[in-house]
Amino acid sequence: LSLPIKSRLTIWYVILLAVILAAWSIFLLTRLQSGLYASIDQALVSRTAQISLGLSGQGAGEFLDVNAPSLILKSKGEFAAQLLSLDGTVLESSSDAATIRPMISKSELALALTGHRILRTTLLGKDREKFRILAVKIPLQADSRVIVVGTSTESADNSIHRLLILLLISGPAALVAAGIGGWLLARKALLPVLQITSKAAEIGVNQLDERIETPVKTDELGTLAATLNSMLDRLQHGVEERRRFIADASHELRTPLAIMRSEIDISLGSEGLQSEAVETLESAREEVDRMSRIVENLLTLARIDEGKLQLLQKPVDIKGLSETVSYSMGFLAETKNISIQVTGDRTMVVADSEYLEQVITNLVENAVKYSHPGGSVLISTWQAGNEAGLTVQDSGPGIPAELLTRIFDRFFRVDTSRSRNEGGSGLGLSISREIIEAHNGRIWAMSDIGKGSTFSIALSGDSFSRQLQPSPFS
Ligand code: ADP
Numbered sequence: 001l002s003l004p005i006k007s008r009l010t011i012w013y014v015i016l017l018a019v020i021l022a023a024w025s026i027f028l029l030t031r032l033q034s035g036l037y038a039s040i041d042q043a044l045v046s047r048t049a050q051i052s053l054g055l056s057g058q059g060a061g062e063f064l065d066v067n068a069p070s071l072i073l074k075s076k077g078e079f080a081a082q083l084l085s086l087d088g089t090v091l092e093s094s095s096d097a098a099t100i101r102p103m104i105s106k107s108e109l110a111l112a113l114t115g116h117r118i119l120r121t122t123l124l125g126k127d128r129e130k131f132r133i134l135a136v137k138i139p140l141q142a143d144s145r146v147i148v149v150g151t152s153t154e155s156a157d158n159s160i161h162r163l164l165i166l167l168l169i170s171g172p173a174a175l176v177a178a179g180i181g182g183w184l185l186a187r188k189a190l191l192p193v194l195q196i197t198s199k200a201a202e203i204g205v206n207q208l209d210e211r212i213e214t215p216v217k218t219d220e221l222g223t224l225a226a227t228l229n230s231m232l233d234r235l236q237h238g239v240e241e242r243r244r245f246i247a248d249a250s251h252e253l254r255t256p257l258a259i260m261r262s263e264i265d266i267s268l269g270s271e272g273l274q275s276e277a278v279e280t281l282e283s284a285r286e287e288v289d290r291m292s293r294i295v296e297n298l299l300t301l302a303r304i305d306e307g308k309l310q311l312l313q314k315p316v317d318i319k320g321l322s323e324t325v326s327y328s329m330g331f332l333a334e335t336k337n338i339s340i341q342v343t344g345d346r347t348m349v350v351a352d353s354e355y356l357e358q359v360i361t362n363l364v365e366n367a368v369k370y371s372h373p374g375g376s377v378l379i380s381t382w383q384a385g386n387e388a389g390l391t392v393q394d395s396g397p398g399i400p401a402e403l404l405t406r407i408f409d410r411f412f413r414v415d416t417s418r419s420r421n422e423g424g425s426g427l428g429l430s431i432s433r434e435i436i437e438a439h440n441g442r443i444w445a446m447s448d449i450g451k452g453s454t455f456s457i458a459l460s461g462d463s464f465s466r467q468l469q470p471s472p473f474s
Contacts, residue, residue, distance in 0.1 A: 005186070005190060006186035006187050006190050007183070010182045010183040010186055013179070013182040014175055014178060014182065017174075017175060017178050018175055021171045021175065025164075025167040025171060029164060033160050036159060036160070037121075037132060037156060040153060043151065044119070044133075044150075045134065047079055047081070048134055048136050048149050051147055052138040052147060055140065079150070080094050080103070080124075080150045081093065081094045081147065081150075082103055082147070082148045083145055084102055084145065084146040084147070086113065086143065086145075086146075091145070102148070103133050103135075104135050104146075112137050113137055113146060117135070117136055118134065118148075119132075119133070119135075120133060121133075122150075124150065130153045130154065130157065131150040131153065132153050133149065133150035134149050192221045192225075193221060193224075196221065196224060196225050196228065199212045200212060203232065206305065208236035208240075209236060212225045212228050213225065239305075246298055246299075246302040247306065250295045250298040250299040250302065253291075253295045254296075254299070257292045257295060260288050261288050261289070261292070264281055264288060268281050268282070268285070282331060285331060286331050286332055289328065289332070293361060293365060294425070296358055296361075297358070297362070297425075297427055300434075301427060301431055304431070304434045309355075309435070309438050311352040311355065311438060311439065312352045313352055314350065314351075314352075314353070315348045315462040316349055316350070316351050316356060317347065317348055318381050318389065318459075319342065319344055319390075320346070321353060321357050322342045322360055322379045325357060325364050326340045326341075326342050326379060328361070332365070333368050333377070336368060336373045337373050338375050338376060339376045339377070340368070340379065341376065341377070341378050342381075343381075344380040344381030344390070345381060346381075347382070347388045347389075347390075347461070348388065348461065348462035349388045349462060350439075350460055350461075351439055351441075351459055355435045356435070358435065359432040359435050359436060359443075360379075362432045363455045366428060366429070366455070367393075367455070368394075370453075371394045371396040371452075372395065372397075375395035375396065375452075376395050377393070377394050377395075378393040378394075379393075380393070383461055385461075386461055387458045387459065387461055388458070388460075388461035389457045390456070391456040392454070393453075393454045396453055397450065397452075398447040398449040398450055398451060399447040399449075400414070400447075401447065404444075404445045404446070404447060408429045408432075408445075409430060410430040411425070411427065411430075412429075432457075436457055436459070439459055439460075441460070442456075442457065443456070
């Protein structure tokens with residue numbers, strides 16, 4: 001059973017309090033009882049003294065007369081008395097049902113005769129009423145007698161009973177009140193934990209600069225928050241270092257790749273090359289291009305994560321960009337015998353042309369990568385209202401409808417053997433989405449399983465240059 005801490009604390013608190021209350025009640029009740037019984041005993045003692053004084057002074061004959069008021073037991077709470085002979089015969093009694101037979105046993109009588117004082121609680125009479133009795137020996141000149149005096153404990157028991165009822169009512173009420181109070185207190189005490197938890201849950205890898213508030217620095221919760229914060233410090237440091245490394249590494253790789261690319265181009269331009277050499281060089285060029293695209297994506301990723309994606313937005317002809325991409329993808333498409341076509345009007349959008357080219361490259365590369373050999377890729381530009389953009393349509397295997405939004409997640413790949421064979425990283429689309437969203441644009445995919453997929457981007461169109469076309473700025 002996994003209850004929240006505040007409930008568990010409250011339960012333990014209430015249980016503990018119940019035990020304390022029960023112990024306290026028992027203590028109170030026993031104290032009250034022993035107090036009340038002590039005063040009963042006191043009264044019994046003084047009554048026996050009084051009677052024995054009367055007896056020894058006046059003799060047995062006067063016993064009833066002298067002590068009449070004190071020996072008559074009419075109503076409860078008064079005294080019952082008996083005068084017993086040595087053999088246990090009731091010589092005199094306060095003529096009550098409780099006193100017809102000796103109030104003490106034979107053995108007690110014997111004990112009393114040896115000078116012991118008998119003091120105990122017993123049940124007497126038809127109603128089995130509870131009595132406290134005291135028996136003592138009175139040495140008279142003629143003969144020894146034992147006098148037994150008893151009194152009902154009813155009024156004392158009633159007081160105890162009333163206290164018990166009071167405790168039984170007030171105890172649970174106190175427990176309920178304490179439970180509610182305890183729960184509220186526990187909730188108040190644990191509220192900062194909830195705040196820390198929700199704050200910590202909010203901090204994703206992109207908000208590592210955020211910290212948890214530490215209102216009171218000295219208590220345990222303050223320490224917890226401070227510990228989490230110092231953990232965040234280390235995490236942020238590690239993540240930043242990793243980002244910097246990726247950014248630096250991909251930046252460093254750009255130049256050598258560009259040099260390799262131009263050297264391969266130069267080599268391919270030289271005369272008298274054998275066809276095998278041309279083939280090898282072309283394949284090398286393709287691989288260098290692929291590597292460049294990966295490096296570009298990594299660099300963009302590092303910039304996005306660093307929050308340093310700086311867009312140089314200006315009117316761009318998206319059709320012209322598409323043609324550039326289609327040209328640079330030509331080699332890759334050729335190897336798979338895939339045709340790339342660009343259609344649509346010259347369309348202006350406001351965007352950072354380098355990043356936009358990267359997005360189109362990612363989309364077209366995927367279209368080529370995932371299309372079957374002999375397939376086709378169609379890039380078309382469009383314009384609607386204030387928006388303009390393009391769609392990249394392929395004749396590939398398509399994407400299951402439920403995954404159409406997830407493919408834009410980082411590292412997400414539709415796990416088919418096909419995409420595994422293509423060896424992608426699952427980053428291209430997520431980077432494309434980040435770039436498009438940084439432009440306040442939209443990117444989405446539609447697909448017909450078995451027929452192909454269509455990826456679209458929408459950006460704000462450039463109405464200004466459209467109106468003035470051909471414009472000196474574009
Ligand atoms: P990858 O490097 O794996 O291509 P992406 O982020 O570009 O990473 O794409 C994510 C996944 O989306 C791919 O692994 C692939 O399964 C699927 N996908 C992307 N484009 C297409 C497409 N045109 N046709 C079919 N599946 C695609």
